[in-house]
Amino acid sequence: MHQQLINYINSHSTLPLTGVEEELIVAGFQYKRLRKRQYFLQQGDVCKYTGFIVKGAMRQYTVDEKGVEHIVHLFIENYWATDRESMIMLTPSAYNIDAWEEAEILTITRADMLDLMNKIPALVEMILLMDERNxxxxxxxxxxxxxxxxxxxxxxxxxxxxxxxxxFPQHIIASYLGITKETLSRVRKQSVR
Structure with missing residues (x-):
């Protein structure tokens, strides 16, 4: 389970993890399983965890006053799911994050991640690269x-x-793209021609 995360860190850093650092990562990240549609974070709650997705698919979204979902992020294996603003500022989240498929994730608190960053240079390098790409x-x-x-x-x-x-189904992709499901259907038909 943790080996996937270790491989990810090693592939996003020029500094290979040592055996001791790998043990720190295993101890620092906790395994969590989410059922389909189970929340990782609910709108209004303060985000306490970052999750590395080992298996499954998740989505981050808001729900407007009419009950319409607006997809902000989509996540699959080897993606990180969190609400950074809520976690850093300790403010209620504007987002929901839930499992679109049954998911297996490795979670860590901000405090524990900062502690690991002080001990593991490869983790810092990986996070800098991820921040740049993001x-x-x-x-x-x-x-x-x-x-x-x-x-x-x-x-x-x-x-x-x-x-x-x-x-992900068409209605979720359409929401992510900021278009209607009907528009996406038309666009996909045109792209097949």
Whole structure:
């Protein structure tokens, strides 16, 4: 279970983990299983954990006053699920995070992660790389949402995240892209031609 996380850290750092560091990671991350639709975080709660997904698929979303879900992030194996703003600022989360499929995750508190970062240089390097990639991805997504057509958004999504198309239904992908399910259906039919 923890070996997948250890492999992930090693693949995102130039500093290989030592045996002692691997033991610290195993001790620091706790295993949790989520049933389909079980919450990892509920809107209004303060986020206490970051979760590394070992198996399964999850989503982060808000629900508006009309009861419509708006997908903010999609997560599958080797992704990290959390609400960083809530965790860092200790404020109620604006988001729900739940398991779309049955999921197995390794969780850690912010305090425990900071403690491990003080002891494991490879973890710091991995987090810096993840932060850089996350900032780039968020900037691209924002730019795409503001200026791209539905066709272009779906094309970019299918290029950068083909694995999500297999794991999530159309209505979730449409919400993530900021378009209606009907628009997504039309765009997908056009892209097949």
């Amino acid at each position: 900032a780039i991805a968020n900037q691209r997504r924002l730019s795409s949402t503001i200026s791209s057509t539905a066709e272009k958004r779906y094309e970019e999504f299918s290029i950068h995240h083909p694995q999500f198309i297999q794991r």
